[in-house]
Amino acid sequence: MKQKDPYTKLHNISKEIATLAAIEGLLEWDQETYMPHGAISLRSSQKEMMASFVHKQKTGPKFSKALKSLIDLETGAVLNPSLPPAKQAALREWRRDYLKLIKLPNSFVKTFAKTTSKALFAWAEAKKKNKFKDFAPHLEKIVSLARKKADLLGFKEHPYDALLDLYEPEMTCKFLTPLFQRLKHSLSDLLKIIQNRPSPQGDFLEDSFSSEKQIAFGHFLLNAMGFEHSSFRLDLSNHPFCMGFHPKDIRMTTKIHPKLLMSNIFSVIHEGGHGLYHTGLPEEEFGSPLGEAISLGIDESQSRWWETRVGRSFSFWKHFYPLLQKEFPEKLNQVSLETFYKAINKVSPSFIRIEADEVTYSMHIILRFEIEKMLIEGALKTKDLPDAWNAKMQELLGICPPNDAEGCLQDIHWSMGAIGYFPTYTLGNLYAAQFFNAYEYQHPNWKDLLEKGDLSQMRYWLKENIHRFGREFTPHEIVKKVTGKELNEKPFIQYLTNKYEHI
């Protein structure tokens, strides 16, 4: 047998680990979709065991030896400079992940897991009872562990950078703070303009819509987006999500609200955007960074592209609205395309992030970013969180939640220890807008295609320009490569300003 070259050897080891990690994914997917409720304690043990097994493989001597034979872990220098650039980039990313993992000692990982497992439960109870006080001590522990995590991972300027970097490589407060500051002001100005206009009507979207037909329309949409029957699923779960186990095994979920027509539709198109990204990753690179999504922000740029630039666009519905009407004739035949379009783009400050429109959505994120930063700095005590939250809601959106359940207790992320995660939601919108400009520049005919229901050019463009590279480029590099510019908020603001001129 021919001796495998060291790069292939590393890739093979990594592929084995990815194969195991996809089992972890299946355990989670099953839990969220089909698992009988009574199996939860068995499932928790299974997830814990698989996580520990996968962690051991990722940090074990077999992997590290293979990695060290190709790259200097200390300096990051690739030992064989004649390797093609993509492979060098893969080594850079493998090293990046590995160094992060070994910086966190096993005891810390276990404490973190135990703390968040309890916090998750406490959060759900506290939210149900609308009692922030019951969650506060858990959050306090989580903040202190997150701070500890930042110290263990290391950072140059701000401890929050270390946390950000886990989800969005190389993102920093130094970059994000002024960006979000500008964004806040622009969105605030736009919001004022929109709020001075009469609000569109949209009651017809909140009627009674057959669940079966909604599910069928979800499948129809994924089909139109180009999914192949043999490589994806769409199921139901409490919170819509997408898991890409492999380019040939994409699991998306949606939730059917029998009285909210658009909830399922936007969820399906959104998760479909994630799904297409993971379908578009090169299959032969499975298990290598070249077969993985760049970052949460870039992943979110794909879902938001599809949800907002496609699913909330006039052109898209020009083709698809008649088909939707056909499904629900009694509800929609009296509603014109124009009325429908305005209704699905209605702007209105609200308490709940996941229900927010395109204009106010980022305000929710900026709020969380500012609060998280203060928590990590120690400038805000957890006990003062509800007040800080409400004040910021007032400042950013001009409204104040009636209670903490609809305020600072609404999101699951903090109870999971995911501090530093929220910014990626808004980054997704900014990336998407900037990418879209590049696409529009190259394909000025995009609206014509969309109006015919042809989504293939767009899908192909995203695959060619983003998906197929996996993590060859960092988020920063891919934005530069695709758009020629640094990430900035202008295309996003421009897009919203133009769009709302016509609504």
Added chain:
Amino acid sequence: MKQKDPYTKLHNISKEIATLAAIEGLLEWDQETYMPHGAISLRSSQKEMMASFVHKQKTGPKFSKALKSLIDLETGAVLNPSLPPAKQAALREWRRDYLKLIKLPNSFVKTFAKTTSKALFAWAEAKKKNKFKDFAPHLEKIVSLARKKADLLGFKEHPYDALLDLYEPEMTCKFLTPLFQRLKHSLSDLLKIIQNRPSPQGDFLEDSFSSEKQIAFGHFLLNAMGFEHSSFRLDLSNHPFCMGFHPKDIRMTTKIHPKLLMSNIFSVIHEGGHGLYHTGLPEEEFGSPLGEAISLGIDESQSRWWETRVGRSFSFWKHFYPLLQKEFPEKLNQVSLETFYKAINKVSPSFIRIEADEVTYSMHIILRFEIEKMLIEGALKTKDLPDAWNAKMQELLGICPPNDAEGCLQDIHWSMGAIGYFPTYTLGNLYAAQFFNAYEYQHPNWKDLLEKGDLSQMRYWLKENIHRFGREFTPHEIVKKVTGKELNEKPFIQYLTNKYEHI
């Protein structure tokens, strides 16, 4: 922390292994139910990796050390004779499993897996093309590996005993051969009597039945059988099955034939019988032999009890037939309960085992047993299998399959290497009949309850007398314990004879 006693230590190690093994189960379940087809190659790797990981744990030093501290592996003597009998029995079973596993070297296990994996594929193709010749070389390898396996496992009298023992502990050819011989003659006599009578009509069962309603009726039946919503699922798959991952996670499947009403109903009740067994195993014994099914034969006795003694009985349908009529009024309102009962119990020799009635079913099994034994003995060459098959079909059922696809290629088992497995199907029927006699003796009122749709007494009796013991007793012991007699064919023959006097 208090030092754990050695038994608890062993149980905890074994529980961890069972938790992992249940993940293997989930991979299989997902593949059969929801997995996108394109994921098959990823899934194969995942199953292989998990199987190897579980095998390593089961044979590794951690487990064997814990086991050896409690039982002499050589002699089977329990080192602490003051342990309660159930725990001593658990040690006996743990030792039994362990010794079997370590007798098969890793290289053999791998060769076996590789051979059957290829054979499985070849079998499916050969069956499709009706070309036994394409499958013959694979079967030849499998027979020779099965023979090798028998040698590795060891046996006293007949190599087939070693294979039988894998599925039905302590079962032997010496016991089975005369038992099946008597059974064959009795069934043959009964069949002749039945065939001399006019055959009941049953065309109304082969009409067009809404899939949704069929699925709903399946759920309704499981509900009536006493399944709790929080601990089971019923899904669709190509071949109905039941997997009991844990007493709180039972996964059953059925298949809907839009034109065959009873196929789904019998599948659901059959798999439900397996499911109730696994629900009834003591939860606190999860991971120990005391939390496992005794044998495939005993497991099958539960499914056949429910399918035949309940699902094909007049009393059961006295309550449930009006409900079934309500679901399918246009199809069934003109059909009387008596006509329905006779139709679902129609006896008619047929080519396909899984479609056979209660009288001819065992003939299919006896045929396979006799052929398997000859193959293992070397008395039958694989190339001569089709002729031998057809001759035996003629002898046992008086019919000859028109081709090998409906003949010796019909079952998947041989391609999976599962030689020695078939007899457990008939053993299930015999156990069920003998158990049922004991139940009937203790509860002569059972028909009254059944006629009211009350299945709880029966479920309780099975749990109390069989399920709750796990593997505390061997198949032989449990039959003796519950019925006071050795396993024999008389109750089964008596049951069928009585039943068909009235049809």
